[in-house]
Every structure is written in C-alpha cells, then in structure tokens.
Amino acid sequence: MDSLEEKTLKSEMIFDGKIIKVVVDDVILPNGATSKREIVKHPGAVAVVAITPANKMVMVEQYRKPLEKAIVEIPAGKIELGEAPEWTAGRELEEETGYKTNGLKHLVSFYTSPGFADELLHIYLAGDLEKQVNPLQADEDEFVNIIEVSLEEALQLIEEQVICDAKTVYAVQYWQLLEAMK
Amino acid sequence: MDSLEEKTLKSEMIFDGKIIKVVVDDVILPNGATSKREIVKHPGAVAVVAITPANKMVMVEQYRKPLEKAIVEIPAGKIELGEAPEWTAGRELEEETGYKTNGLKHLVSFYTSPGFADELLHIYLAGDLEKQVNPLQADEDEFVNIIEVSLEEALQLIEEQVICDAKTVYAVQYWQLLEAMK
Numbered sequence: 421m422d423s424l425e426e427k428t429l430k431s432e433m434i435f436d437g438k439i440i441k442v443v444v445d446d447v448i449l450p451n452g453a454t455s456k457r458e459i460v461k462h463p464g465a466v467a468v469v470a471i472t473p474a475n476k477m478v479m480v481e482q483y484r485k486p487l488e489k490a491i492v493e494i495p496a497g498k499i500e501l502g503e504a505p506e507w508t509a510g511r512e513l514e515e516e517t518g519y520k521t522n523g524l525k526h527l528v529s530f531y532t533s534p535g536f537a538d539e540l541l542h543i544y545l546a547g548d549l550e551k552q553v554n555p556l557q558a559d560e561d562e563f564v565n566i567i568e569v570s571l572e573e574a575l576q577l578i579e580e581q582v583i584c585d586a587k588t589v590y591a592v593q594y595w596q597l598l599e600a601m602k
Numbered sequence: 603m604d605s606l607e608e609k610t611l612k613s614e615m616i617f618d619g620k621i622i623k624v625v626v627d628d629v630i631l632p633n634g635a636t637s638k639r640e641i642v643k644h645p646g647a648v649a650v651v652a653i654t655p656a657n658k659m660v661m662v663e664q665y666r667k668p669l670e671k672a673i674v675e676i677p678a679g680k681i682e683l684g685e686a687p688e689w690t691a692g693r694e695l696e697e698e699t700g701y702k703t704n705g706l707k708h709l710v711s712f713y714t715s716p717g718f719a720d721e722l723l724h725i726y727l728a729g730d731l732e733k734q735v736n737p738l739q740a741d742e743d744e745f746v747n748i749i750e751v752s753l754e755e756a757l758q759l760i761e762e763q764v765i766c767d768a769k770t771v772y773a774v775q776y777w778q779l780l781e782a783m784k
Binding site: 424425426434435437438439440442444445448449451453455457458459460461462465481482483484485486487490491493496498500525528529530531532534535536537538539541561563564565575578581584585586587588589590593596597599600602 | 606607609615619620621622626627629631632635637638639642643644647650663664665666667668669672673678679680710711712713714715716717718719720721723731733735743744745747749750760761766767768769770771774776778779782783
C-alpha cells in the first residue's frame, strides 16, 4: 500500500467557538505538492437506541438550526469535558426523554463526516428502560418533543425525510436487522 | 406539538473557505431567550455502495486529515457546483475505483451531523459494475488505495475501527440486511 499521510506544515486557528473550533492546515501531499485542509474540531457525541417493552423506539423532535427545520432523531448529545461517553448516553436519554436505562451496550462508534470534521459519535443500545417520575432536566436552551414510533412508522418517517440524519437512519436500519434476524 | 422554531436575529459569516463556510447565528429560542448557533455550511456529498459480481464491496483507503489517519470508506465525494447528485456518484465511483456503473439506485439521504452542519449525504447503490481500462482520473490532491472486501472482512474492519465513518458503517449494515433477507 502507498503511504497516504499528509504532513502538517502550518496550522491556523480560524474560529474558537463554544462548540466547534475551525482550523486550516497547510499540508504536504504524498506526491510532495502542498494543499490546504479545512477542519472542524468537535468534542464528540453520543446517541442512544432505546426500544420500549411495547417495541417502540424513543425519539425526539428537535429544531436543527443548520437545516432550518425540526427533524426526528434518536436521543443524543455532545460529550461534556471529562465525561465518559457511556455516562453522557445515560444522562442525555434521561434528560431528553425521561427514560432511565439500567443497561447500556456499545453498538458502534463512527466519525460523522471525516472529510472535514473530527466529530466521533458513540451509539449505545439502552436496555431495561424505566420511565422516571422526576427525570433530570434538559439544558435550558434545548427544546424537544418526545415521540415513540414502531418500526413501520420509523421507515415511513425516513421515506418522508422527517427522519433524515445519519445516526437515526443507522438506528432504524439496526432495528430492521434485529427484526430480520429474529 | 410545541413549536420548536428558532428565529434568526443576526447571522455573522466567520469563515468562507474553499469547502466549508462557518456562520454564527443569534437566535430567539421558543421560550423567548436568546442563544448562539455555530453552523458549518457544506455543499453536500454523495457515496456509493458498489458490490462486485464476486460479492465484494469496493472501498477506498484514504488519509483523513481531521482524524490524522487513513481509514477505509466507500467511494464518496462532494457535489460540485451545479452537479446532480446521481452524476457525482457515477463520477466519483469511476475516478476513485475505476469501476463504471450502468445503474444507480438511490438508497437514502441523510444529514451527517445536523447539530452543527448542513451537509447532506446521498447514498446510492451501484449495479452492473464494469472495470474500465482507462477510467476518469482522480482529483490531483486525492490519493487513495482501492480494496475489495467480503462482508465478513468488512465487519472485521468495523471491529478494528479501520472502517469507522457514518456512511461506511451504514453501507455495511445495509449489506448485512440484504444478506439476512435473502
């Protein structure tokens, strides 16, 4: 295999925001030429596949400013400084949906968009769900509607592009695979 | 359902790059409070699930500067100005792998990271693959190694986190589902 490495000549911080940072790197390509890489740095996130005893998946409807619309997603959130991903997963599930889980299983971790961002998303399956009477409160700038959908409804929502993000499309396909292997 | 809309008070362009733009919006939340949203704008991309007559999936090993490592992915590329996504898909497949397809089927489109980016990725299934003797040439700053993997090898590469991005994890799970439903 050819070496594909791109060595950094210079790295310039363009934006140091609350959630993301943006840097532009000057790199040397494998053929010796130089190029620029625009890179978004993100602290990473978790998402939770939560299927209730009634065989419904717990989802949240949430406004996504980059898309200028509300979409339906599995519960998710970014990892706070120093938090273990599994702990974030339990916290976000309870804050966003009121469900507490007594068993998290790691399913997969993936980079959402490795061409320009380093965001790594960890997806967990939440077992043994319990609806809490006094759940953890959500962040104060977070507004969501909770819905519970059957597999058929989830597939219909993908068709209608109401479910339209990577982690939730993955989660519904995971559910299809679970059902197909039963 | 409660209205979740976030109205824009002000939008400031922070970075206008070759591939991404970054803006920071001041917004009014549903409860009347104000907040900021950091948003990455991206032209969108396509990816191609290509399974050969020998039942191998065509993948490319590519250095991803944001991750500072080479990973294995399905062929993909960003949409050039004015290009129809399906056309981009055929072009990227041929440029990156030397395979021409005589039939593209749209599988799904998803936002890779709707919390901070508007990148929409369109995934196609490529049928009727033909290896070209003189394929289209890749972009001059693009270096890839082509590999063809069985489903078992692909699952092993996920286990080893060599396959570790959203679109490729989705593609391998799609393949698992295809096989499970046979």
